[in-house]
Amino acid sequence: MNIETPVTAATEDLMANAIRALAMDAVQAANSGHPGAPMGLADVATVLFNRFIRVDPADHRWPDRDRFVMSAGHGSMLVYAINHLLGYDDMDIQQLKRFRQLGARTAGHPEYGHAKGIETTTGPLGQGLTNGVGMALAERMHNARFGDDLVDHWTYVLAGDGCLMEGISHEAIDFAGHMGLGRLIVLWDDNSITIDGSTEISTSTDQPTRFAAAGWHVQSVDGHDKEAIAAAIEAARQDARPSLIACKTIIGFGAPNKQGTAATHGAPLGEDEIAATRDALGWTFAPFQVPEAVRASWCAIARRGAGARAEWQARMNGSDHAEAFRQSLGRPDAKALGAAIGNYKHKLAMDGPKVATRKASEMVLEIVNGTLPNTVGGSADLTGSNNTRTSRMASVKPGDFAGDYIHYGVREHAMAAIMNGISLHGGFVPYGGTFLVFADYARPAIRLSALMERPVIYVLTHDSIGLGEDGPTHQPVETIASLRAMPNLAVIRPADAVETAEAWEIAVTSERTPTALCLSRQGLPTLRRIHSDENLVARGAYLMRAPDTEREVTLVATGSEVALAMEAAEKLAEQGICTAVVSAPSLELFAAQPTEYRARVLGSAPRIAIEAGVWHGWGQILRHGDVFIGMDSFGASAPAEDLYRHFGITSDAIVTDALKLIGRT
C-alpha cells in the first residue's frame, strides 16, 4: 500500500532534514545525547512515515495503529523529532529544547509512558527488536480473533548494529522466522559504526544471510535513496515472511566533517560542525525552527492516519465483535475471576491436596484460563516442568495464530521481551515459564517489564535447592533476592495451593506491576485448611499459625519453608513454647501494608526467618539479634531431602535456633 500522499523528492528531503536539524540542535542544547543515528536514519524514517505508517496523533491509543519501534534507543531524538513534527500534543518544541532534562518527556532514551507515540522503552540493545516480534505476534493473534476489519496493522522496527550483535537478537530472529511473522519489518541501520569504531573491529557476520537462514525475507538498499527504501518496504509488505531491509546509511549524515564516524554517535556535534551541517544540508533555519511547509508535509501524515482511524472506527461501530474487542483491550474481569477463585479456594481448603506449587499453579490456571478469554501462556521449552499449559489450550503455530499457548523455545530472554511486546500491543495477558534460576537469562527484559509497568507474569518453577539432583547450576539461591531488589516487581513465593491461587489472582489483575511467581518443584501440603474470602497473599504476609497465648517466638517463612516452620512450631508447642508462624509470600506486598498491620503480624517476640535462599532483602523483617535460616553458598547435586538436611534447613534446626534465641538451652 504505497500511500497517496503527494511525494516529491524535494519535500521528503526537507522532511528528513527537519529531523536532522532537530536532533543535532536538541543534543547540542542538552550537551549530551546521540545525533548520529537520527541523522543517519532520517531518510529511512521519513519514507517510512510519509508513505506507509498509519498513526493518529489525536488518538495515540488507537488499537489498529501501526507500531513503530526505535530499537536503537539511543537515537531517541529521531522519535521525539518525528512525534513533534506529527503534532502529538504533548511533544511541543519546548520538550525538544529540554531534551534529557529533569521532568521532560524527552528522556535520554525513549521511555514508554512518558509521551504519546512511544510504543516501548528502548536503550538496552536488542530489546526493542524483540518487543517488535511480540507486537507483530500479538497483531496476528488479535487478528485471528477479530478479523481484518478490526486488526490489520504493521510493526516497523529500526535496529542498529548493536541490536543485531546482542544475543537476544538471535532468539528474536529465530522465533519470528519460525512463526512467519510477515507483519514485522525490520529496517537495519547498517552504518558500520559502533562506539568502539568500525564494526570491522568486532564482527564480520553476513547479516542478510543470517536472517535468511532463519526464514526471513531479506533486501539491501541505499539508506539515503528514498525511492529504493520505499520499494523495499513495499516488497517487504508483499512477502509473507518477516522482512529485513538492510539500509546502508551514513551515521551523522549531513555533518560534513564528522559523518560516517563514531564521533557522531554519542556526543554533540559542536557549534561549528552544526553550522557546517546547516550549510551542507541547505537548512537555513534557526535552531529548533521548522518552516511551516515542512510541518504541513508531516501533518499530512497525521491527517492520513486520522482518516484511517475514522474508517476503522466506522467498521468498529458496525462490528458484532466490538464489545469483545473492547474487553480484550481492557483489564481482565476481576469480579468473575474473584468469584471463580473463591469457589476454588473453598474446594482446596476441603480437599487439602499435597502438590508442588508448580502443579497448584497449573490447577488454578485451569480456572484463570477458563474464566478469562485473553490469557496467553507459554514456556521456554519447559512446558511439562513449568506446568504452564492447561487442558484447553492450543498451540500458536506458524500461520495459525488462533491458539493461546506459545512455544518460545529455549529462549528465556526473548520470551520475556516478546511478552513485553504482547503486553504493550494490548489484547492479551501474557504469562511464560522457565526455571527460576534462568530468570537470570531474562533479567534485562524483566527489568523492562518493571520499568514500563507492564503486568507480565513470570512463572518461575524449581525455586530452590528443593529441585534436587540437577545441582547448583539449576538451584536458585540468590535469584529471589535479586528479583526482590528490582523496583516495581512483585515477587510471590506461595506456600501451598491456596496461596498459589491467590498469587495468580494478584498477578492477573495487576495493572502496573509485573509478577514473578516462584514455585516449588517438590510436593507441599495444603496449609490453609480454613477458608478465607480475603486474598491473604495480597497482604504480603499473615499469620498462618496464630499464637494462642502470648507468643515467645515468631517464625517467618516463604514457600516450601512455611511447612517446615509449621512443623517446628508443633515441636515447640510440645515443649510449651508459644510460637507464631507467619507466611510471607511477598515481602514487597507486605512492606506496602499499614504499619499497624505489619506490627500485629510480626509481633515483638524474637524472630526467625526461614527461606532456602540468601538473607539479602530480609532487612525489613529481621532486627538485630533475630535469626535467618537459609543459604549462604551455592547448592549441590543430591535428592532434595538430603540437601535440606545438608544445608541445615530443617524443622529441627528451626527448633534448636528458637530455643537458643529465647534462652531455653
Next chain:
Amino acid sequence: MNIETPVTAATEDLMANAIRALAMDAVQAANSGHPGAPMGLADVATVLFNRFIRVDPADHRWPDRDRFVMSAGHGSMLVYAINHLLGYDDMDIQQLKRFRQLGARTAGHPEYGHAKGIETTTGPLGQGLTNGVGMALAERMHNARFGDDLVDHWTYVLAGDGCLMEGISHEAIDFAGHMGLGRLIVLWDDNSITIDGSTEISTSTDQPTRFAAAGWHVQSVDGHDKEAIAAAIEAARQDARPSLIACKTIIGFGAPNKQGTAATHGAPLGEDEIAATRDALGWTFAPFQVPEAVRASWCAIARRGAGARAEWQARMNGSDHAEAFRQSLGRPDAKALGAAIGNYKHKLAMDGPKVATRKASEMVLEIVNGTLPNTVGGSADLTGSNNTRTSRMASVKPGDFAGDYIHYGVREHAMAAIMNGISLHGGFVPYGGTFLVFADYARPAIRLSALMERPVIYVLTHDSIGLGEDGPTHQPVETIASLRAMPNLAVIRPADAVETAEAWEIAVTSERTPTALCLSRQGLPTLRRIHSDENLVARGAYLMRAPDTEREVTLVATGSEVALAMEAAEKLAEQGICTAVVSAPSLELFAAQPTEYRARVLGSAPRIAIEAGVWHGWGQILRHGDVFIGMDSFGASAPAEDLYRHFGITSDAIVTDALKLIGRT
C-alpha cells in the same frame, strides 16, 4: 592428525556402547538424569576421543591438553562415563553408581573442580559453547606468546539444540567467526528434539547456513557413521576457520522403543527399556560392568595422551620460555604488584586528583598492566567509557593473537562467558568492561564465574544515577544489590582513586573469587589523602573519618556517596556533632572481618547508610531504627546533580536525617 590408534569398527562400537550402558545404568540408579544425549552422542564422542583428543588422565592439568566441553551439560553422564573409561583416578565406578548423590563427584551437571577432566561447569545452555570460544581464543593467544612447541591444542565442544537456540550462542558464533578461531570445533548434536518435543515446534533456522554467515567452516554428517565423523573432524582441523559439524543423531540411540523421542531426554529409561536396549545393542554385561577389552581400548587413548604429554614435557624442559610459561599459568606476582601499587598510592595521596573512579581504574590499570605480563583487557564496545584500555595495549585481531586487548563487541553475555573460558584455559587474567546496569545481560555467566571460583574481573562503570542523562534504562539502582546477593562474588565500589587502586590489587590477586568493580562516571575527589600501606579496601569497610570524641552518629557510604557523607560530616561537625564516616567499598569483605573489627568500625551510635541504590543487602549494617538513604524506584533522565537532588541523596538530606536520628530537631 588422524591418530595411529588401531581402529576397528567393532572396537569403536563397543567403546560407544560402554558409554551408553553406563549412562542409562547410572541414570536408572539415580532415578534421575538425562540418558538421551549421552546415548545419542556416544558415537561422536568415541570417535573424537579415540582418534583425536589428547589428554593425560595422570596429569589432568597438563597445559597443552585438548579441551573437551560438554556444552549440553545435562548429558553429564557422557563426561563421567568417558572419564571413568579413560581411567581418571577420581572417577571410579562407585562415583558412577552414586550419580547425582550428595558428595559424589558425579553431580547432575558437570561441575568444574568436582572431578578431573571436567573443563568447565555446564548446564545453563550456551555457556559451554561460549567458554569453548574463550578457551580456543586463549590457546591462540598463549600460542602467540610461547609458540607451537608449548601451545598447540584444540578445543572441542559438544552442543545441543538448546545451546544453539540461546542468544549467547549468537554472540559466541559471531565472535569466533570474526576472530577466525580455527582451533575450535563444535559438534552439534542435531537430534531434532527438545524438552517440549520436536524442534519443529519452535525453530526452523538453517543452522549450517547461520554458522556459515558468521564465517564458519560447516559440515553435516550422520552422527552414527564413525568414518564420516572422523573425516569431518579431520577436515575441520584442516580449515583455518572455526568449524561446525552438524551431527545428525538419534537421541537415546539404542533404546528400541524410546529412541528419537523426548522421552529419553530427561528421565530414566526404566528397567524394561534398559533390558531391551541391552538386547538391541548386544550389550550382554551387567549394570556398571565394562569388559576388560573395552577398558583396554579406552586406556589406549590415555596412553597415547601420556605419550604426547611426555613429548611436550621434553620440549618444555628444553625451552627458553619454560619459566615465563610456568609463570603465566601461576598466580600473578602479588609482591611486585603490591610494591607498584604502594608507590602509586603514595603519589595519589599527594596529588589528590579529582577523577571518576572509571578514570582512576584506567590509571591504576596502567600500573597493573605494566607490572603483570598476562592481564588481558576488553570491553563490550564501551572501551572509551569503561576506560579499560591502557596506553601500551594492542588489540587482539583476526589472525593476530599477540595483542592483549579484546574488542568483545556489543556482547556482554559472551564477554563474560569468554572470560570464563580464558580463565579456565589458564595463562591469562581476563578483565572486561560494560556499564554496570548491563551486568544483567551477562549475569548467567557472572554466576558461573562465581560458582566455578574463577577470578574473572568485571569492570562495571556508570554505577548509579550519577551517569545522568541516559536515564533509567542505563541507571543501575538494584544492580549492586543483585550482585551482592550472589555467593562468592566480591562486589567493590570504591570511593576514590586510592580505593580504586586497592580494589584492583584485590581483584587481580584473588584466587577463587571473581570481582565486580562498580565505578563512577562522574568525577570524585580523592578522600584518602593520608597514605596507608595497608590495603584498607581489603577490610571491606574502614573509618574514613574517625570520630575525635565519642561519636554521636555514624555515616556508612560506598563509592560516590562517601564524598557526600564526608560533606555531611563537616556540616554536622559545624553544629558540634561528632560524626564518624565509614567507607564501605565491599560489604562482603567487611562481613568476613572479625567481629571485633566490625564493631570498632561501626561503633554503637545511630547509623545512616548512604548508597544511590536500593536498601537490599544492607541488613548486616543497619539495625532497627537506623536510616538508609538511597533509591526505592528506578532513576530518571537528567544531569547527575539534578538527579541526586531529585532523589534526595545530598549532604543536606544526610544532615537532616542525622539530626532527626539523634533527636536534635
